[in-house]
Amino acid sequence: MNELKKHVVDIQNEAFALVAKAKTETDLNEIEIRFLGRKSEFNALLKGLKDLSSEERQAVGPLVNAIKQEMIRSFAEARQKMKLASVDWEKDRLDVTAPGVKLPEGHLHILTQVQREIEDIFTSMGFDIASGPEIETEFYNFDALNTPAHHPARDMQDTFYIKSKDGQENLSLRSQTSAVQVRYMEQHTPPFRIIAPGRVFRNEATDTTHEHTFFQFEALMVGEDINVGNLKYVAQEFFSRFFKTEVKIRLRPSYFPFVEPGFEFDISCLSCGGEKGCSACRHNGWLELGGAGMVNQNVFVNAGYERNRYQGLAWGFGLERLAMMKYDIPDIRLFHSGDTRFLSQF
Numbered sequence: 001m002n003e004l005k006k007h008v009v010d011i012q013n014e015a016f017a018l019v020a021k022a023k024t025e026t027d028l029n030e031i032e033i034r035f036l037g038r039k040s041e042f043n044a045l046l047k048g049l050k051d052l053s054s055e056e057r058q059a060v061g062p063l064v065n066a067i068k069q070e071m072i073r074s075f076a077e078a079r080q081k082m083k084l085a086s087v088d089w090e091k092d093r094l095d096v097t098a099p100g101v102k103l104p105e106g107h108l109h110i111l112t113q114v115q116r117e118i119e120d121i122f123t124s125m126g127f128d129i130a131s132g133p134e135i136e137t138e139f140y141n142f143d144a145l146n147t148p149a150h151h152p153a154r155d156m157q158d159t160f161y162i163k164s165k166d167g168q169e170n171l172s173l174r175s176q177t178s179a180v181q182v183r184y185m186e187q188h189t190p191p192f193r194i195i196a197p198g199r200v201f202r203n204e205a206t207d208t209t210h211e212h213t214f215f216q217f218e219a220l221m222v223g224e225d226i227n228v229g230n231l232k233y234v235a236q237e238f239f240s241r242f243f244k245t246e247v248k249i250r251l252r253p254s255y256f257p258f259v260e261p262g263f264e265f266d267i268s269c270l271s272c273g274g275e276k277g278c279s280a281c282r283h284n285g286w287l288e289l290g291g292a293g294m295v296n297q298n299v300f301v302n303a304g305y306e307r308n309r310y311q312g313l314a315w316g317f318g319l320e321r322l323a324m325m326k327y328d329i330p331d332i333r334l335f336h337s338g339d340t341r342f343l344s345q346f
């Protein structure tokens with residue numbers, strides 16, 4: 001029995017000596033297989049325990065098991081030592097005082113920023129913000145706005161119509177934020193002033209100044225004593241604040257079905273101030289901006305108001321156009337390009 005004990009201890013000593021000399025993880029693996037593997041002498045010894053008498057087993061069993069645990073522990077220790085020895089402490093040192101790396105951060109899209117700026121200016125002048133659906137009925141998009149049945153704007157060439165079920169009203173993607181006008185008027189009694197910013201859609205070829213999907217904002221002021229002077233004043237105030245420079249307004253007579261009288265709306269050139277003329281304004285001192293006018297009484301009647309009871313003024317402007325002028329953006333298609341090189345500039 002003592003012989004067996006001695007043999008087990010010899011095996012342990014031999015294993016420890018080899019582990020101490022091992023240089024690589026591969027060496028360790030080989031030694032481990034040799035001493036603790038399935039075909040190892042030690043494993044055979046363990047298996048042989050069951051053939052001993054119970055007295056013998058009690059005498060030698062605990063020792064054999066303790067030695068096995070010792071050996072397992074020594075392999076684990078040796079591996080841990082090797083791992084620590086392989087660390088390059090200088091290279092892998094964590095400098096807790098080093099400045100951090102800034103993670104990329106998202107921000108609002110340029111058009112959202114511009115829309116919010118416009119909303120801020122108008123709300124500070126007492127305007128409310130209104131909205132309407134992007135899929136609109138022919139009534140609100142055209143009929144209610146006094147657009148004649150055969151007006152070219154209703155053409156399939158210009159407007160995205162949506163196939164509707166039999167008997168339902170013709171639906172289309174709204175072609176102008178003016179569609180919000182009558183919706184709002186049906187729910188409110190003058191006086192009021194609102195802007196309605198939103199997305200609109202036109203079935204047209206795209207180029208540097210045209211997009212099939214873009215943003216507009218409609219301004220609408222209705223009351224018993226609204227006149228063109230209010231239009232000039234509010235517009236001049238808005239554009240001067242938006243462009244952060246004193247802007248002059250010019251109205252030229254024009255025709256839009258929903259206003260009477262109607263105007264083309266120009267502002268003094270932002271580059272030359274309108275005095276001398278420059279290439280930005282084609283040397284005439286003015287920049288075209290959109291349409292405006294006094295609300296046609298037919299529109300009021302369509303909204304359920306009494307004819308000639310109220311006067312109103314309305315304008316519609318393209319949000320992209322204003323952003324392009326303010327930030328010198330050469331191509332309207334950049335806004336929806338998803339190009340982060342463009343978007344990250346704002």
Ligand SMILES: [Zn+2]
Pocket residue numbers: 269270271272273274277278279280281282283285286
């Ligand atoms: Zn100019």
